[in-house]
Amino acid sequence: MPRPSTPLLSRARIRERALAMVDAEGLTGLSMRKLAGDLGVQAPSLYSHYRTKDELLHDIADDIMSTVDVSDFAGTDWAAGVRTWARSYRAALAAHPNMVPVLATGPARRETSLARADAVHGGLVRAGWPPRYATMIGASTKYLVLGAAMSSFSRGFEDDVQVYVDRYPHLDQAHRLRDHADEIDADSFEMALNAFLDGLSAMRTQLTDR
Structure with missing residues (x-):
């Protein structure tokens, strides 16, 4: 049979x-x-x-969210669940930074995104977090990840030492930041994530002791 003159399309x-x-x-x-x-x-x-560009973008966002790992929430270690989720979430957004504004709007009716949210919330509640706190942990983790994905701290500085010399004595090494941006940004995210989890662990202890 002859090939179709119009390329075959699929949603994928x-x-x-x-x-x-x-x-x-x-x-x-x-x-x-x-x-x-x-x-x-x-x-x-x-x-x-x-039917619309927005409908297409919502499905693309769902595809991206399918790469986010929430499997550790199936266990009893809620901190491991949050850590794995946050790291994979950041990696997914870093792979497609131009899609961050779409993903930042929330899951809406996107099936995969809602399934991820359900796994996170359910895992936290099963681990003993009250539902209200589970919701806030989910929201706070999203804020942390989106903040890391939307911009690079290190790339916000110029690589010209003359911008900083004399006028900003405490920024005398700021011109070097761009050369090490990936390392600094990754380590900074890990620092923030660890501090966040440490704070949650202390909060959990307080809630348990009440």
Whole structure:
């Protein structure tokens, strides 16, 4: 049989190409018309799979969240659950930083995102955290991860020593930060995560002693 003149589309292929476009050009660089051209089809062909750009982005966000590991919440060590979740969550966002604004809005009705939220909350409650505290731990972890994903502390400095010399004596090494940005940002995230978990452990002890 002859090959079809129009490339076959699937929702998975559409999401794959759309995510590549967002990774390369940002959210503003994605349009349904531009995506159709990239796929070699007419825009109406896309609308039979996705009615709107927002609907497409929500599904892409769900794909990204499917890489987030919440498996340790199946056990009884809630701190291990939070640690694994936070690290994998940060890694998922770091792989697709231009998608952070979409992911930051919350799970909405995204199935995978809701399943992850359910696993986190359920794991914390089973470990003995009151539901209200489990909710706040989930929210606080998200704030920590999103803050790390939205910007790099180290890359916010110039690599020109003349910017800092004389005027800012306590920043005399700030020009070196960009060269070590990945290491500093990763270590800083780990420091914040460890301090967060230490604080939660102390809080848990207080709640148990009441």
